[in-house]
Structure formats: structure tokens, C-alpha cells
Amino acid sequence: MSRPERLIDENGRRVDGRRPDELRPIRMEVGVLDKSDGSAYVEFGGTKVIAAVFGPREAHPRHLALPDRAILNCRYHMTSFSVEERKPLGMTRREIELSKVIREALETVAFLEEFPRAAIDVYVEVVQADGGTRTAGLTAASLALADAGIPMADLIAAVAVGKVDGQLVLDLCDLEDKYGEADMPVAMAPRFNSIVMLQLNGRMTVEEFKRGLALAKKGIDEIYRLQREALKKKFSEISPEEV
Amino acid sequence: MALAPKKDLTAKIMRSKIYSLLLQDRRIDGRKPTDLRPIKIETGLLSKAEGSALVSMGSTKILTGIKVEVGAPFPDRPDEGTFTVNAELLPLASASFEPGPPDERGIELARVVDRSLREGGVLDLKKLCLIEGERVYVLFIDIYVLDYDGNYFDPSLISALAALATAKLPRYGVVDGKLQKTGEYFTPEIRSLPFTVMVGVIGEKFLLDPQLEEEKVLDVSLVMGADEKGNITCVQKNSPGQVPLELMDSIVDVAIEKTGEIRRKFLQEVPVKLVESP
Amino acid sequence: MRGELEMPVYFTEHEIVVPGQLLSDNGKRSGEGTYAHGGKIYAARIGFASIRDNKVVVTPFKAAYKPAPGDWVIGIVSDVKPNGFEIDLGRHLKGTIRIPDREEVISTGLNVGDVVYVRIKESGLSGVVIDKRSRIRRIESGILIQIHPAKIPRLIGRRGSMINLIKRLTGCEIIVGKNGFLVINGPSPEAEFAAVKAVKMIEEEAHTSGLTERVEKLLRELVGGAEAPSS
Numbered sequence: 001m002s003r004p005e006r007l008i009d010e011n012g013r014r015v016d017g018r019r020p021d022e023l024r025p026i027r028m029e030v031g032v033l034d035k036s037d038g039s040a041y042v043e044f045g046g047t048k049v050i051a052a053v054f055g056p057r058e059a060h061p062r063h064l065a066l067p068d069r070a071i072l073n074c075r076y077h078m079t080s081f082s083v084e085e086r087k088p089l090g091m092t093r094r095e096i097e098l099s100k101v102i103r104e105a106l107e108t109v110a111f112l113e114e115f116p117r118a119a120i121d122v123y124v125e126v127v128q129a130d131g132g133t134r135t136a137g138l139t140a141a142s143l144a145l146a147d148a149g150i151p152m153a154d155l156i157a158a159v160a161v162g163k164v165d166g167q168l169v170l171d172l173c174d175l176e177d178k179y180g181e182a183d184m185p186v187a188m189a190p191r192f193n194s195i196v197m198l199q200l201n202g203r204m205t206v207e208e209f210k211r212g213l214a215l216a217k218k219g220i221d222e223i224y225r226l227q228r229e230a231l232k233k234k235f236s237e238i239s240p241e242e243v
Numbered sequence: 244m245a246l247a248p249k250k251d252l253t254a255k256i257m258r259s260k261i262y263s264l265l266l267q268d269r270r271i272d273g274r275k276p277t278d279l280r281p282i283k284i285e286t287g288l289l290s291k292a293e294g295s296a297l298v299s300m301g302s303t304k305i306l307t308g309i310k311v312e313v314g315a316p317f318p319d320r321p322d323e324g325t326f327t328v329n330a331e332l333l334p335l336a337s338a339s340f341e342p343g344p345p346d347e348r349g350i351e352l353a354r355v356v357d358r359s360l361r362e363g364g365v366l367d368l369k370k371l372c373l374i375e376g377e378r379v380y381v382l383f384i385d386i387y388v389l390d391y392d393g394n395y396f397d398p399s400l401i402s403a404l405a406a407l408a409t410a411k412l413p414r415y416g417v418v419d420g421k422l423q424k425t426g427e428y429f430t431p432e433i434r435s436l437p438f439t440v441m442v443g444v445i446g447e448k449f450l451l452d453p454q455l456e457e458e459k460v461l462d463v464s465l466v467m468g469a470d471e472k473g474n475i476t477c478v479q480k481n482s483p484g485q486v487p488l489e490l491m492d493s494i495v496d497v498a499i500e501k502t503g504e505i506r507r508k509f510l511q512e513v514p515v516k517l518v519e520s521p
Numbered sequence: 522m523r524g525e526l527e528m529p530v531y532f533t534e535h536e537i538v539v540p541g542q543l544l545s546d547n548g549k550r551s552g553e554g555t556y557a558h559g560g561k562i563y564a565a566r567i568g569f570a571s572i573r574d575n576k577v578v579v580t581p582f583k584a585a586y587k588p589a590p591g592d593w594v595i596g597i598v599s600d601v602k603p604n605g606f607e608i609d610l611g612r613h614l615k616g617t618i619r620i621p622d623r624e625e626v627i628s629t630g631l632n633v634g635d636v637v638y639v640r641i642k643e644s645g646l647s648g649v650v651i652d653k654r655s656r657i658r659r660i661e662s663g664i665l666i667q668i669h670p671a672k673i674p675r676l677i678g679r680r681g682s683m684i685n686l687i688k689r690l691t692g693c694e695i696i697v698g699k700n701g702f703l704v705i706n707g708p709s710p711e712a713e714f715a716a717v718k719a720v721k722m723i724e725e726e727a728h729t730s731g732l733t734e735r736v737e738k739l740l741r742e743l744v745g746g747a748e749a750p751s752s
Contacts, residue, residue: 016436023275033304033335033336033389033390034302034392035302035336035337035338035390035391035455036335036336036390036428037583038583039335040566046290047493048289050335050389051335052336052337054334054614055612055613056585056612056614057613058610058612058615059613060341075334075342077333077342079306079308079385079387080308080310080329080383080385081289081292081295081308081309081383082289082291082292083289083291083474084291086312086383086385089329089331089344089345090344094672109540111556111565111650112395115585115613116615117613119613121334123333123334123335123342125335125387125389127289127306127308128289128290128291130291131290146540146566146567146582147567147579148541148583148676149564149566149567149582149583149584149585150566151540151554151556151566151581152540152541152565153540153541153556153558153563153565154540154563154567155539155541163624179261189541190541191541191542191543191563192558194520202520207510227539228539230566231539232537232539234569235269235537235582236537236728236729252597252599252609252633252634252638253597253634254597254634254635254665255632255634255635255636256636256660256661256662256665256704257664258661258667259662260663260664264710267710269710269711269714271664271713271714271717272714272717273714273718400718
């Protein structure tokens, strides 16, 4: 799809009708796969991701194991049909970079010292990409870790803010990401008001950057609330026979 | 070179238990030996894929997507569209799947599904030609195993067929010698529905659609496929081990019966344009 | 609130808490499943928060099994060495049985793939060591299933009430390992299958109420109700 004439119209509405500070409809479900130790499915509008966690388990290869804590591995990967133009099989450089920044965010909050010599493997699979796949992926990975019973200091909530038509917007969709002036994925451990993932692609003034962070925090607070709800929902479900 | 994949440690008592249950026509999950697990099919779930299907057989879950491009035909088949099948055993699906390029199991899966589709004559590839000798539809059928509780073969084929049967391909017209999308879409005709059943052998007994715990203790397994006309469309012995020749007749009979069952379920769940093939 | 803490707590008894949730201002009373930071206590896992022995604890829904001396566990022999055996206890846990005498190792008759019921002697930096002096029982037959170790207490029930219910209604022998492995042996395939189903139901619904009634109902449906109803 080619660049729309305007990314924000005269009424302040974005290409999908949202206001600048509005999140897309978000859906979260915890425990969607049977064989992994923990899993979660997250949707941010048209972006759909699944995350799964295996661990703590034996580290492979063994010589990579650490004597005093677990190693956390992370793989961010997109299916071939998640994007408009088929993505060939195999890991692209982008997927490798995103795997790293997602891992580093998760490592920050997980209590890895509880599992010496073990590995915790986190897999994020993007089945449909419409902007903000790494932030949706990280949000899902955090839920999957909690579902797997991995002890953590906090959940991680993430969202991308950006600049389109000179304005700061929250939760970029694919069009805005493609044709906007800046894209800034932000992840936080909200309990500690600290940033665990931060990147910028594009250009912003110092003032825009600061306002962008504040806007991200606003979105993150809401996403964090939805995460806590999704986790509690999973464990408070009672069997239909009970009713 | 075929590097043997890491073997799961199996408890010997499970093999004796599963075998002794089989002698009583029973399995650990309550099924009878030829019972299949419940099959669920969902199609059209992904907006960026021209076709998609999520299929579960028991706890095993497979997601298939179809991407369509326009490209050159093979030189020896200038008037036919082309398709390739790829499969990935995602590390999400099982503790025994490692990240990385498809290993021999993923490649085998892709090629077995490919053969069922190709030799089964599922698609009329001549109808997927745009400009003979120059431009044809190129279909990518990409299969992802999301959750593995035994037998990824059968649900992978089901999901590939479901995705094809509900795919929406863009129509092209020729304007000034160039191909242009007309804005319309069409669903490819499906000329055959060849399904497979995975058969696991223990001693002189066999079972269908093994779940993971059963797969671990099988002596040998094979995949057998049949179409609606009763033709065998696929055979793949997919593990080491011996298949007693005297079992083959019963296996063939059961395969034809049970692929028929899958076909009935498929026709109930999927709006497919099934066309008679010549 | 049971227990006396100087500071208030921010949860109700048996409330489901999530990682990062603030539980108390008294950072000194951080117990299992929680951590202290900046003088406050936060949950480290999803689970039920409560006060035990004057500490704030979170009983996790899905804690990995932590081997403790005296625990009886079930494992699969994964390696036979001249000086002993390696036992797979699930996930990344491996137990070792040290038998320095090679003849003795051979005379046990244990091989890779055998299922054993053993007791843990110690667990620490050198790994999990299995007590070879308490009888190493080889389990000869049965269905081996694995459930999440955190659900074992619920499977056993108060004073064994749940596990005994299953045994009674199905007639199955059920050996339970604290590491989440179980072996079920029954008088018929239907009885075994019913026991497996009951165990799986408990694993799914361990944290819900009315579970005992639902398990009993399931078992009666599957194996018939020849038994007297549980009081």
C-alpha cells in the first residue's frame, strides 16, 4: 500500500480512526499451548504474536551453562505469511537484533540466580505483523514467563510510540511505522518505573523524545493492567461444570 | 548427511503398558486403536496471508499460511502455476525442537505434504497460468508446527488443504502487455482431497494418530494417504524399524476408511469448491 | 489477617497476585515466592499470597520442583556408569545414585529406561544425590505420567483425601513422586484411564473450589458407582 496523503487528518484522527494517544484494541490470552511450560497470545490491533517458554531446563550446549544462574535465550521470529511480501525462511538480521533486545529486557527482571546451570528458552513467533511486533512480542513473552512460573521482579509491558505528520502518536500501526518520521519502541518494568528496552528509528527533538517517553508510559500503564487481568483470569477460571 | 535428532529418554514400562493395552484394543487416552483425536479446523484467520488455516488434532496444533506471488514458470511447464511447500517445527512446539533451519524432520514433513498435494492433483496448475511461458501464479504453502503432541503429518496436510481451499488469490488482467490486479479475488478449485493417517506399529498391533507418549514407544511408524476415489496418494515410512508385511493389508484398509472420516469432517468444516478432476 | 505484622499488607487472604505486585511495606518479612526491594515486599510469581510463620509468602501455581532431602520421587534411569546411575527427574533435574562398587552397580539390574521410586538424600551445589540406602524400588509396570509438581499437594489432598478418593473409586495403585511423576496401575484399562483423567483434571483445576466433588463425579461417570459415596 502506498503512502496515504495524510497520516493524521484535520480532526486529529489517524489512518485507522484513532486519536494520537489511543491504543489499538488489545487481546491477551495466557496458556494457549499445551507442550510448553508457559505461553501467551497477544494482539495489538492487527499484530498477532504467540510466545512460549521452556524452562528451567538443561542448557544446550552444556558448556554454555553458567555456574551461578540460568541463561535466558530468546528467539524472535516471524512466519513467512505474517507480512505483505513473503518473508523467506531463516533468521534475518532484523530478527537477530530484535531477539537480542527482547532477551535483554527479560533478563533484567527474571530471577535467574534461582536456577544455576539451567536455561530458560523464550520463543516469540509473529503470525501477523501490523506494526509494534517486538513490543507485542515482549509483552507476550513476559506473560509466558509468568505462566511458566519463572520468578520475576515485575512484568514487562511494551509499546511503540512514533512521530507521524509531526505529531507524537501511541502504538504505531504498520502504515505509520512505514511512512512516519520516527518509531520508538519502549518497554518498562512499570513497578519500578524503569525502562528495560528502548530504541529509536528516525529523528526527534529532545522535547519530542521526552514527551514520547511520557506517552509511552501512559500506554504501558494500560497494557500492564491488561496483563495482570489476563494472568488472574487464567487462574481464576472455573470449570463449566461448576456453574 | 542425516544427523540423528536427539532421542527422548523413554520409560520402558510405557512401552509394555501401551502394548498390553493395545492387546485389549485400548490406549492410554481411552481411544480405540483406530480412533483419531478430535480435529478442529479454522480458516481465514490471517489478513496478510492469501490463505490460512489453524488445525488441531488433539493437542497438536499446526498453522499454515499461503503467500501468492507472480513469477516465471518452470521451463518444462510453461503453462502451469507453481507451488512449494515449506515446513518448520517451531521450537515453541516442543522441548525437543531446536531453533534453526528445518532439520531432516521438517524437510521430510514438507516433502511428504508436497507429494500428497502434487501427486494427488489437488490444484489445476494450468488454471494458475497468467501469460504462458512468462508469468504464472507462484504459491508458497508454509506450514508451522505450533504445539506438538505427536503426529504432525496429518494435521499439516489438513491445514494445507484447508488454507488452499479458502485462499483468495488476486485476479490479474493484461493491460498494455503488463499484468495488473483487477481488484477481484478468486478461490482456487480443489480437484481432490487426499488426506493421510499416521500409523504406529508395536509388535503385531498398530494404532492410528499416535499422541506423543505413544510415538515415543512405537517400533515403527508410517504415513499413508488416500483420496476420495480410494487411490493411495502417499506412503512414507518415517522412522527406523520394521513393518511386518502381513500388516500392510489391514493398514491400507484402515487408511482408506479413516482418511474418508477426515474428509467428511473437512467437508463439514471448510467451504471448499470440490471439482471433479478429469 | 493471620499473623502479626507491624505494617499493613496490601492483599487479601488467598488473593491471586502477579509478579511485581506490592504485598507489604515490611521488607523484612519476605518469604517464599516474594522478594524485598526498597523496604517493601513484592510478589515474584503468580500465586496465592498469604502469611505463614510471620512472613509474607506467595504459593506459586507453577513452581518448579525444588528437591529436598527425604522427598520420594519417581525418575527414569538415564545413564549407567561404573560408579552409579543417573536418574532423570524431569525438566533439568538429574539425580545421581553413587555406588562406587562396579559389581554392585551391575547387580542392581537397573538399565537405561527403567523407572524407579527413590528418596532424595541431599540437593546442593553438587546436584541431587539419591539415597541408595533406602530401597531403590524399580517400578515394573504402569502408566507413567507427568504433571506439574506444584499440583502434587492438591493431588494428594488434605491427609491424602484426594488421592485416596481416586484409588478407591478406580481400584488403581498410584505411586506419586514429589517431582510430578506418577505411575498408575489398575485392574482394567477403563480404571487406569479414569485415574489418568482425574489426575489431569486436578492438574488443570488445582486452584479452584469444588474440585473434589467434580473429580468424584467424573470418576463415577467413568467407572460406575459401586462404591459408597464419600462422606
